[in-house]
Amino acid sequence: MIEYRNLRVALLGAGSVGAQVVSLLLQHGDELAQRSGAGLELVGVAVRDIDAPRTAEIPQHLLTTDAESLILGADIVIELIGGLEPARQYILQALNSGADVITANKALLATHGPELFDAAEQVGAQLYYEAAVAAAIPIIRPLRDSLAGDRIKRIMGIVNGTTNFILDRMDTAGDTLESALAVATDLGYAEADPTADIEGFDAAQKAAILASLAFHTTVPIDRVHREGITAVTIEQVDAARKAGYVVKLLAIAERLTDRETGIDGVSARVYPALVPRSHPLAAVHGAKNAVFIEAEAAGDLMFYGAGAGGIETASAVLGDLVSxxxxxxxxxxxxxxSTDANLTILPISSVTTRYQISLGVVDQPGVLASIATLFSEHNVSIETVEQTVAEQAESSGGGSAPGATLVIGTHAASEADLSATVQALGDSPVVTSVTSVLRVEGS
Structure with a gap:
C-alpha cells in the first residue's frame, strides 16, 4: 500500500510527446504509483497557447501559460518544450528549487549539459534524460548504470530515423535521395525543414551525449565531426549493394589513441558510411534506430527499436518519471x-578507418601503377581494386575518349592519410574525377 505523499508533477510543453505523456499518465497513473511507491499528481501543463490543437486530449483545467509558478510548486518537472531557451532557464529554475527534472531535449543537453548537471549536483537533485537519445530504446541507463563497471571501446549507432528511412528507401526501392525525402515528409518522418536530420545535426547532438556518457568525459557538440547524407547518390547506394554493403548514417563514439602523439582520447563523429550486410546495423530498416556497443568485458551489445514518435518517446519519459x-x-x-575521466577530444584526423574510393581515370598504360604510387606515398595500402572500362565524354565536347572507372578499397589507415590521398588523387593528371568517397565501418 502506498503511504508516501503524492508527488506533484509539472509538465512543460504539450506537443506530440507531451500530449502522450499526459494521456498515459492519466490513464495508468494508479499503476505507475504502485511501481513508484508514491502517488503521481499531474498539477499542470505549461503551454504557449491554451487553445491550440493537441494530438491527445488534455483536461482544460491542467493547461496554463504560467510555467514559472508551475515549476515552483512541483517535486518533479518534465521539460518537453525543446530548443535551448526558455528550456534551459526553466530547467535551471526547477533544479535550483530542488525539483528533479526529466527532459527529452537532446539539443539542450549537447549544448549546455555540463551547466545543467552541475546545477543538479549542487542542490542534490537529479536530471533524467533517457528520452533524449533514441526515444523508446533504453540506452542511457545501460551506459550509465549497467555498463558502469565495464570499459566501453566503441559505440556505433543509427540514431536518426529520418535519414535511415531515406537511405533504406534508396537501397530497397531504388529511390533517389530527393524522392525518398519526399516520401519521408509525406509520412511525417521528416519535418518541413529537414536540415537538422539530413545534414547530421540531430545525430551529432546524440553522439555528443553518448560519447560523454560512455567515456565519462564532457564532449562538446562543436567537437563532434559532422557530415550529412545530402551528397549520397543512388549510384553510391547501388554500388554499395553490389559490393555487399549498405549505406547508413552513423553516429560513432570511440576511445582511441592518436598515432602521432600517443594521446589517449575520445572521438565523436557522424557521417554516412558503408556497413557490411552481415553486420547487425545493416538490418535496421525504415525509421528504426539501433545502437551497437563494443565493450571490453560484456562484448558486443545492440539496442534496437523506435527512435522517434510521440507515444514511443513518452514511454521513455514515464520510465524516468518512475525512477x-x-x-x-x-x-x-x-x-x-561521471565526467571525471577528462579524456582529450581528438579530431577526425586521429581516427583510423577504411575508405572505398570510386575514380574516373584515363584508360592508358601505367594508370594503375601511378594510382598505386599515390596511395603508397601517403602511407595507405590498397586492399581491393575493381575496374570497368567505358566511353567518357571529353570535357571540351565533340566526341568521346576512352576512360575507366576504378573502385578502390583501402586497408585501415589514419583519416589524415586517407584524406591526403583523396586530395592527391583529385590533383592527378590520370584521374578525371573522384566520384565517390565513403568510409567503411563495422568490418
Whole structure:
C-alpha cells in the first residue's frame, strides 16, 4: 500500500510527446504509483497557447501559460518544450528549487549539459534524460548504470530515423535521395525543414551525449565531426549493394589513441558510411534506430527499436518519471554525472578507418601503377581494386575518349592519410574525377 505523499508533477510543453505523456499518465497513473511507491499528481501543463490543437486530449483545467509558478510548486518537472531557451532557464529554475527534472531535449543537453548537471549536483537533485537519445530504446541507463563497471571501446549507432528511412528507401526501392525525402515528409518522418536530420545535426547532438556518457568525459557538440547524407547518390547506394554493403548514417563514439602523439582520447563523429550486410546495423530498416556497443568485458551489445514518435518517446519519459519518484521515496541526493575521466577530444584526423574510393581515370598504360604510387606515398595500402572500362565524354565536347572507372578499397589507415590521398588523387593528371568517397565501418 502506498503511504508516501503524492508527488506533484509539472509538465512543460504539450506537443506530440507531451500530449502522450499526459494521456498515459492519466490513464495508468494508479499503476505507475504502485511501481513508484508514491502517488503521481499531474498539477499542470505549461503551454504557449491554451487553445491550440493537441494530438491527445488534455483536461482544460491542467493547461496554463504560467510555467514559472508551475515549476515552483512541483517535486518533479518534465521539460518537453525543446530548443535551448526558455528550456534551459526553466530547467535551471526547477533544479535550483530542488525539483528533479526529466527532459527529452537532446539539443539542450549537447549544448549546455555540463551547466545543467552541475546545477543538479549542487542542490542534490537529479536530471533524467533517457528520452533524449533514441526515444523508446533504453540506452542511457545501460551506459550509465549497467555498463558502469565495464570499459566501453566503441559505440556505433543509427540514431536518426529520418535519414535511415531515406537511405533504406534508396537501397530497397531504388529511390533517389530527393524522392525518398519526399516520401519521408509525406509520412511525417521528416519535418518541413529537414536540415537538422539530413545534414547530421540531430545525430551529432546524440553522439555528443553518448560519447560523454560512455567515456565519462564532457564532449562538446562543436567537437563532434559532422557530415550529412545530402551528397549520397543512388549510384553510391547501388554500388554499395553490389559490393555487399549498405549505406547508413552513423553516429560513432570511440576511445582511441592518436598515432602521432600517443594521446589517449575520445572521438565523436557522424557521417554516412558503408556497413557490411552481415553486420547487425545493416538490418535496421525504415525509421528504426539501433545502437551497437563494443565493450571490453560484456562484448558486443545492440539496442534496437523506435527512435522517434510521440507515444514511443513518452514511454521513455514515464520510465524516468518512475525512477524519479522512487528516488523521492527512498531519499538521498541525486547521483552526479561521471565526467571525471577528462579524456582529450581528438579530431577526425586521429581516427583510423577504411575508405572505398570510386575514380574516373584515363584508360592508358601505367594508370594503375601511378594510382598505386599515390596511395603508397601517403602511407595507405590498397586492399581491393575493381575496374570497368567505358566511353567518357571529353570535357571540351565533340566526341568521346576512352576512360575507366576504378573502385578502390583501402586497408585501415589514419583519416589524415586517407584524406591526403583523396586530395592527391583529385590533383592527378590520370584521374578525371573522384566520384565517390565513403568510409567503411563495422568490418
Amino acid at each position: 524519479a519518484a522512487r528516488r523521492h521515496v527512498i531519499g538521498g541526493p541525486g547521483v552526479a554525472e
